[in-house]
Amino acid sequence: MQFIPFVKYTSCGNSFVIVDETEQTVLSEDDMSRFAFQATNISFGVGCDNLLIIQRCNKSSLQSINLSRDYWTRPPQEEQAEFLFRMFEPSGEEALCCGNGLMCIASYLLDKHGISNASIMTEIPLATPKVINIGAEDDQIGSWVNLGHPRLTPPELVDFEYAGQVAPAIHEMQELVVKFRAGDLKAYTNDTELRIRSLLVFTGEPHLVIFPDSDFSAPEQADYIFAGSGQDAERRESFGSWLIEHIGNYINNRMRHIFPAGINVNFARRLASGEIENRCFERGINRETLACGTGALAVAYIYSLMENLNISDIDVLPHRCRWHDEQAKIRIKQNSDGWKISSDPVMLFDAVYRLLPKNSSLSEVLNKDQDGIVTEDRKQVV
Structure with a gap:
């Protein structure tokens, strides 16, 4: 023994x-x-x-x-x-x-x-x-x-036939189409597919970053992923969690020809406070995780490029973790040596x-x- x-x-x-x-x-x-x-x-x-x-x-x-x-x-x-x-x-x-x-x-x-x-x-x-x-x-x-500087995803982790380079460390994936069964979205929409724009970056792990407010063909569904308070908050949270699981599993199971080793899928939203909310479906555990450090960096890095910002520090809020710990955050700092993440284990x-x-x-x-x-x-x- x-x-x-x-x-x-x-x-x-x-x-x-x-x-x-x-x-x-x-x-x-x-x-x-x-x-x-x-x-x-x-x-x-x-x-x-x-x-x-x-x-x-x-x-x-x-x-x-x-x-x-x-x-x-x-x-x-x-x-x-x-x-x-x-x-x-x-x-x-x-x-x-x-x-x-x-x-x-x-x-x-x-x-x-x-x-x-x-x-x-x-x-x-x-x-x-x-x-x-x-x-x-x-x-x-x-x-x-x-974690150093974000970089292009290693070729063994992605088929670049489906990607176009849009920045020194970022690929834009050709529009990903996630399909649903006829009744899956019935309570919310008659659509049976969701077209998604996504950006791919490597921060120690390969990460797709999606801002649903602008990257979903049905941007109203972003409000379910980042459900706030309200009369139907519990129902919205439940549907948002299911939506993330479905999208994450669909991409990892149906798109292995693009991502042969699987892919982490991040959903992000910019807040008026300047912070970013993040939810991450992790490829290794095949489900949403409460937080992801390399995903938080991927989101902050892409956000800085999208907005043409020179970010010295920003807080990424792990949305799922904050259901249980309202103070949870991952601090991201950039300097000449690279991008540093910090928290309090x-x-x-x-x-x-x-x-x-x-x-x-x-x-x-x-x-x-x-x-x-x-x-x-x-x-x-x-």
């Missing part, structure tokens, strides 16, 4: 299980993918959005990754960064990057190791991973990640997980011993 120590953090409603391999190896490459299911599953495991692994960036770690996963023709050089950022989806597939996940790692490095600033390698599965800087303050200001608990043997059933193990997840401070099953 394998015991896995971990900590759980949350940032703007995104929660992560973090396994620290900076001092010793805890999981093999195969076990990382296998543990991702237990880490993310609320019924048979811990429950979170993603599993995060933090490792030292050294020759041994890089060789182990490439031996198992064959990502690189030529492995990165270990002196490029201090740490490696690994993120795994519920399916066990390794993802590229995650703004909120990196901010949680920044907080963890400060809390656990007293490190307030570090270089970290991300986008591990790409042919050329990226090195960025992360940090956290010890005076409650929060954590930050410098919170550590929820640390614990130990008993990883099931590879060929054992859950019921077989539980019938032998009721231990599952054991907290470090109480040493009891939770």
Whole structure:
């Protein structure tokens, strides 16, 4: 039986299980993918959005990754960064990057190791991973990640036959048409399809950015996506959430010829206050997430270009997260070094997980011993 120590953090409603391999190896490459299911599953495991692994960036770690996963023709050089950022989806597939996940790692490095600033390698599965800087303050200001400058989406993630470049880092996708069944929109419109203009940018993850007020062929539906208060607010919220799920799933399932690895779909609205609301359907979890750091940057970057603004800082409000936390926001700052995102992650608990043997059933193990997840401070099953 394998015991896995971990900590759980949350940032703007995104929660992560973090396994620290900076001092010793805890999981093999195969076990990382296998543990991702237990880490993310609320019924048979811990429950979170993603599993995060933090490792030292050294020759041994890089060789182990490439031996198992064959990502690189030529492995990165270990002196490029201090740490490696690994993120795994519920399916066990390794993802590229995650703004909120990196901010949680920044907080963890400060809390656990007293490190307030570090270089970290991300986008591990790409042919050329990226090195960025992360940090956290010890005076409650929060954590930050410098994601660098937005750039064109790597060719392995999109078919450029359907895209036209409109800015140094942005592609405009040919009009995307999302279809509906005859009765899906009956209460709101007789239309059975929605034509969408969208812009594509890469901020560590590939993001489509859509401003429904101007980019939907039926712009009135933007009011359902960003439902406010009112007599029918609950019904409008419910329909808006369904609409996002339908559009996100339709694009990811029916348009694989354009986006072979899937695509994050962001919906944004400019507010009179100068802030931006954002909702994001994430490709890795196949549903809307409460917040997305790389998506918030994608939205802020495209907004700055659309409006021809030289933004030094702007707040992106994660609409879904703010249903539960009205103060939730992701601060975006631009300087010569790149675009920095910041928030205030919170550590929820640390614990130990008993990883099931590879060929054992859950019921077989539980019938032998009721231990599952054991907290470090109480040493009891939770």
